[in-house]
Amino acid sequence: MPERNPEAERLDRILQTLKRVHPDVAPSLNHRSPWELLVATILSAQCSDVQVNRVTPKLFRRFPTPEALAEAEPDEVEPLIRSIGLFRGKARNLVAAARIVAGRHGGRVPADREALEALPGVGRKTASVVLGQAFGIPAFPVDTHVARVSHRLGFSPRPEPREVERRMTRLMAPERWNLAHLLLIRHGRAACHARRPACARCPVERSCPWPHKPTA
Incomplete structure (x- = not known):
């Protein structure tokens, strides 16, 4: 034994x-896709999930895909997430991450820890959230x-x-x-x-x- x-x-x-x-019990960040979960989790750093859920609907209506956000500039994103802590840095990271996802990964969030952690604004915790909740990979x-x-x-x-x-x-x-x-x-x-x-x-x-x- x-x-x-x-x-x-x-x-x-x-x-x-x-x-x-x-x-x-269930994930508290509202999302409909791996991309939306990735964005919401980046925004949630040092910010409540409740506040993130308040701003993401408008953000996703304006920029619904990685390709759409990749065409934006950070100053176009900032007004949509201004109530989020550290919003300027997060706007830069979101645009930079979108450009990598759109250009390097064909618009699909990678289901791979190393590739996720290479994205701006993504650390181990964020990568683990995406792996576990979006892809069902143990994390x-x-x-x-x-x-x-x-x-x-x-x-x-x-x-x-x-x-x-x-x-x-x-x-x-x-x-x-x-x-x-x-x-x-x-x-x-x-x-x-x-x-x-x-x-x-x-x-x-x-x-x-x-x-x-x-x-x-």
């Missing part, structure tokens, strides 16, 4: 509990929520994204990574808040070894 891994079993119990609490994106919750639950000694990803993916089968990512995000937003987590109503509090839980 394979050796039991108590931490993998603890994580499994936590994820099962979170799935019961949040049975409707475990680590945003601030996932990093914080994984660290507090004791699965990673530090909330550093690559360390969290390395340790968490060792404890789960690849086909569970994307759902686990979504559940941990939802839990971070619903209870395990950054400044003052709601430990008193946390559904997995008994499985959490974090030593700094608020007492009231």
